[in-house]
Amino acid sequence: MVAVPDVIAKLTSLRVxxxxxxxxxxxxxxxxxxxxxxxxxxxxxxxxxxxxxxxxMPSLAMLGLADNQLTTLPDSIGNATCLIPTWHWAESN
Structure with a gap:
């Protein structure tokens, strides 16, 4: 999948x-x-x-972003008080 379908917006009770x-x-x-x-x-x-x-998003507590091509984070990420900090360590072989 290369794009999230717009129909996803209708699932307003979706938790995960x-x-x-x-x-x-x-x-x-x-x-x-x-x-x-x-x-x-x-x-x-x-x-x-x-x-x-x-x-x-007021209920979002876990946001998994590992292994993307992130170059920036929005300034407002500090205001996301519900997000639980998580860490990801890459495995090396």
Whole structure:
């Protein structure tokens, strides 16, 4: 999948969304309607930034962003008081 379908915005009671290991480069603004979303798995995509829409989600506590192409984070990420800090260590062989 290279794009999140807009129909996802209709799932307003959704609590967990797994979108890891796709080729996503952006996320739609329509995701702002996922007000109950608690966990969003975006690991292993091609995201270069975190959209502000994710930072403003009131219930989002876990945001998986490892293994993307992140170059910037929004300034507002510090205001995301519900996010639980997590760490990811890359394994080396």
């Amino acid at each position: 969304l797994g979108l890891a290991q796709n080729e996503l480069t952006t996320l739609p603004e329509s995701m702002a309607s996922l007000m109950a979303l608690h966990e969003l798995e975006l690991e292993g995509n091609q995201l270069t930034t975190v959209p502000d829409v994710l930072v403003d």
